[in-house]
Amino acid sequence: MRAAVRLAAWLYAIAVYGFIFLPVVVLILFSLQATSFPIPPFTGPSLRWYQAVLSDARLTSALVNSLLVAVLSSLACVTLGFLSAWGFARFALPGSALLRGLITLPLTVSYLIIGMGLLVLFNWAGVPKSLIAAGVGHVVINLPLCFAIIYSQMGDHQINIERAARDLGAPEWKVLLMITVPVMAPAIFAGFFLSMTFSWDEFVISFLLTRFETTLPVEIWNLLRSGLNPKTNAVGSLVFAVSIVLVVLFELTLLRRKTA
Amino acid sequence: MSAPLVDIRNVSHRFGQLAVLKNVSLAIEPGSYTILLGPSGSGKTTLLSILGGFVTPSEGKVFIRGADCTAVPPAKRPTTTVFQDYALFPHMSVGKNVGFGLRMQGVDGATRAAKAREALALVGLAASFDKKPHQLSGGQRQRVALARALVIEPAVLLLDEPLGALDLKLRRQMQDELKAIQKRVGTAFVHVTHDQEEAMALADHCVVMNDGRIEDEGPPERVYARPKTRFSATFMGESTILAGKAGEMRDGRVAVATKFGPISLPATSPVGATVALAIRPEHLILAGAKGDVALGTARVSDVVFQGSFKRVLATSARDPAFQFIAKAPAPATVQAGDTVAVSCNAQDIILLAD
């Protein structure tokens, strides 16, 4: 009986793993296709489609744009998130709970609707579509996340550490730079990396708010119009690789915090 | 006599509607070890925060070395606080932690390191200079926090339940060390605790607090032997409390009517006042030579062996609701169910206004 349950459990787990990995394996496998269609039979391995991606100026500039937008919007997110988390955690502000709720509210709204709202607003205000507009949208969706992560890590112990520094004669700006930021570094990094991955992957806001210069997901979307193409597989695999690097970095900072 | 080092005058404080300190005045002498003792919610930690500058009192003034410090921020006053959770900077080495206050004063790196080493040597942690706080045990962190606060040579060192996070054995050991360090540096220490044993072991001056007020203050021996209030008598050690009514005063003695008959003791009290008589466990006599005040017989309900002595609970034969708390020597043969004659000596009875 027990052995039967175990066997069933293993079979089930293998089936789910299979389901989860099927599209990823197919994607990567056919990115190495030698012929022009990413469908069976497999004719590779060949790196020609990776070469095609790397020599495609539109794709490479979209990749650079994506990284720029991800890094800059995430920097803005952690800066705004950190300052506000610090303010709310350290000082009793009137209506604090309500204001904190306001900052985290965008978490419950679809990206599509946030993008729509910005599109309508920018359209009225005469702001042209651009990477900056998309970056503004990315800050809207990731700021609540950074704020929530950093705010949740600012406990009583941190408050006492800052008090001790003040008590020993540190002026406010030294407390911030020498104590608060270093102590909160793991939470700040976590917020930064999560924002990076979400911004890097974001499609609909960038799609709505950019025009000529755009981000990689939008450019991939444009590629899709030409149907199934091993080049799309290659660029998809590259994007996946970058995300994995970000996730591993994120895990490592978490682990370092645990051992410290 | 010179002015006190710290003079707290008529301080009151409220958090919203809640009054946590009610017109408290307290003087702290240079080089003294003052303990603020009380249960949680008694206002002792708030009083310490006011001394440290973390809280500005709603009313009253705080003078340190004669200067009005009531609204002076923590960094600008000659006090330093040792926090209950130590508040060591987790990203800095022990040496950097201890040198932090000097760094803020603009002391150069070499002097800083030398002074930090000196301070660490004082607390017996010279070898831990380069370690990180998380590599130290609880007791060691406590000592680093102490060194960090002492190295900038404050006039008053404030300790907020400094031993609260330690286990009992370490606690008693750190108690002895704290006292020794305080004697060596000669700085005035103000220490908050709810542990009366800690208070008795450490204090030169013991301040018993309850409900935002100072109930009693003085040398711990005096507070224990002659507590001023009923709260102080029960919080600082155990007592058997006997209700009574004061009668005529004669020859410096007052006759108190109690359920065990009139008891005459050397004290003063207005005639007709309701009073409480407190008797310390070690002053109740259960066997052997009788004391001069008889308290009837009692049935032993419980005997708890405590190592060096036995704690005896006995129910009065006259009033089953009345319980004696007594102390018997460890070898005593007393056990539950025994009937004993209880007595005490009149000079050991503490008379408290009720």
Added chain:
Amino acid sequence: MSVAGTNGRALPWALVTPALAWTLLFFVLPFIAMGLSSLTAHEGGALTLANYSQFFTNPSYWRAMVNSLEVTATVTVISIVLAYPFAWILAEQVPERWQRLALMLAVLPFWTSYVVRSYSWLLVLAQNGVINRALTSAGLIAEPLQLANTRLATVTGFVHFFVMLLTLTIFANLKQLSPSYRKAAADLGAGPVRTFLHVVLPLTLPGIMVGAFLTVVLCIGDYITPQILGGNNELVMPQLVMMQIGRRGDFPLASALSIILMAVVTVAYLACARWLKIERA
């Protein structure tokens, strides 16, 4: 508690104002703009409720909402049913020291790009894709099946994503359960099945609800998966919204449809929130 020794009230407000201003300017204000836009006519800009009444009178719009709700409900149920046993196996059957790795592997494709993930499924489900090839060469079918551009494809793409998300939340919940609950139940005579039904399942219900809520919010608002995998045969709400912007530049109608979609999500949220509170009490 009042904190002394700070620079009055100016500093705290200086700290929180930038984030608040950002949220007001780029989240609340756009929302108001969208609300106003939804009340204006596409041609001429006069005040009107026509955009909303269109939704209630035009059957193809209604149909899109029904499709959205049906797809979302199907995806949520299937994902929970698939993910719960999987999370349970990871938490209970996999040896402790392999668990972290097993979980990381289980959610690895989570980090592929959203667009790329849907595209990958298209490769799998296409007319001459992996599945059809495998089935025909095995002799199981004579003609390739129509798998892509169907609701089945949309649901498959969604389930793939949400199984990973739900596995994460349910796994976390199962690991949070103190083992002493199970020991206590076993000690009191409950067998493994009854322990699971009466102790483990009720205690992990909050985790399921949180995951389900996330699934509903993300699924009902997603444009990419239905667009790539479902095609244009059967529209869902986000496709309808994008269509108004893309083809016709009809911002007012797109705004009205967005607001209706958000209202539906809010109702779902309120329903879930009440449910969660009852659970906790």
